[in-house]
Amino acid sequence: MALNDFPAPSAARPFPAGALRLRRIDVWALRVAIQRPVETSFGIMRDRPAVFLRVEGADGAFGFGEIWCNFPSCGAEHRVRMAVDELAPLLAGRDLASPAEAYALMWEKTRVRVLQTGEPGPYSQVIAGIDMALWDLAARAAGRPLRHFIAGDAVDRVPAYASGIHIGIAADVVPEFRAAGFRNFKVKVGFDTAQDIAGIKALKATLQPGERLFSDANQAWDLEAALKFAQGARDLGLDWLEEPLRADAPAGDWARLAAEGGVPLAAGENFMGVEDFDAAVAAGSLAYIQPDMAKWGGVTGCLPVARAILAGGRTYCPHYLGGGIGLLASANLLAAVGGPGLLEVDANPNPLRSDIPGMTMTDGRIVLGTAPGLGIEALPETLLPQVTLHQTWAA
Numbered sequence: 275m276a277l278n279d280f281p282a283p284s285a286a287r288p289f290p291a292g293a294l295r296l297r298r299i300d301v302w303a304l305r306v307a308i309q310r311p312v313e314t315s316f317g318i319m320r321d322r323p324a325v326f327l328r329v330e331g332a333d334g335a336f337g338f339g340e341i342w343c344n345f346p347s348c349g350a351e352h353r354v355r356m357a358v359d360e361l362a363p364l365l366a367g368r369d370l371a372s373p374a375e376a377y378a379l380m381w382e383k384t385r386v387r388v389l390q391t392g393e394p395g396p397y398s399q400v401i402a403g404i405d406m407a408l409w410d411l412a413a414r415a416a417g418r419p420l421r422h423f424i425a426g427d428a429v430d431r432v433p434a435y436a437s438g439i440h441i442g443i444a445a446d447v448v449p450e451f452r453a454a455g456f457r458n459f460k461v462k463v464g465f466d467t468a469q470d471i472a473g474i475k476a477l478k479a480t481l482q483p484g485e486r487l488f489s490d491a492n493q494a495w496d497l498e499a500a501l502k503f504a505q506g507a508r509d510l511g512l513d514w515l516e517e518p519l520r521a522d523a524p525a526g527d528w529a530r531l532a533a534e535g536g537v538p539l540a541a542g543e544n545f546m547g548v549e550d551f552d553a554a555v556a557a558g559s560l561a562y563i564q565p566d567m568a569k570w571g572g573v574t575g576c577l578p579v580a581r582a583i584l585a586g587g588r589t590y591c592p593h594y595l596g597g598g599i600g601l602l603a604s605a606n607l608l609a610a611v612g613g614p615g616l617l618e619v620d621a622n623p624n625p626l627r628s629d630i631p632g633m634t635m636t637d638g639r640i641v642l643g644t645a646p647g648l649g650i651e652a653l654p655e656t657l658l659p660q661v662t663l664h665q666t667w668a669a
Contacts, residue, residue: 315464324597337411340600341403405572414647457638464494504535555586598630
């Protein structure tokens, strides 16, 4: 995986007010208990964490971002400390011309640290979250919603799908999500192949005209097991099969599954770096490619990648399964880039997502607000009791 990719020129937008010097970064870990665990083929989420951050410039300009931490949930507090102790000091005392300059600097200064610690993921996630916040700050300074700061012709609503649905309870919860406005649904599989296929068949029969069904195996299988599932489900009308193989499986395995499985393939949340995405576009095995901007890249990394995905004839569908700030940023990036992709919305109850303002669901689409940047002025007071750790870096 290419861990130290620097931004393409298409992502190097300057700060509208001129060079930015940071004076403060606040980072919060939050955690909420949940009644219904979120089960995947690799593990179970028994509570829901999030890491939110706020950057502030010397002139008082500010922006919000989110650092990926959804599994294992114990990593949330670790990301807070990394942001404050490791990454923020690298930006101290510098006049930054753009978010892209900060992004490139953070990667350059952490090359050896990534090798020393063996923690490319946490570094990538913290860099992505800071980058997201800097883009929010820049868009806010320009007085434009993030999507319109990125692209003047951005749309104001994007199609979405309800995610995080275990196949074993799908028949019970899909009507709930439909009532909430969703028209597309993704179920988690990778448990028992025969039961997974039977559950999909039963659920498909309940869908209403125009509704779509997707599946996600979360890297559950080797090639033969993935072929068994795909060929067993090929006539059930699945729109895609996500991560049936490990993200690092040989390209030949993905190619064979695409050719023989009979179900369109999706992946990308566990790719890290431009080279990974370029290789996926060139290989052509994936119909849908799914960067997670809180996990790798932020806006600076994912904007040129998303454009390259579309230019390569694939569909850009941002992956997201975290709190509301990263979801809002993902929606804005999709609205700016365009294409036929859908926004992933974890529809399970989670105030760390639902209490963040700026989005409403209407007939299968997320409608975005018109406030500058991401439209977040402060963490909602309803979430403050969920904070488990708050740390601040100040220049």
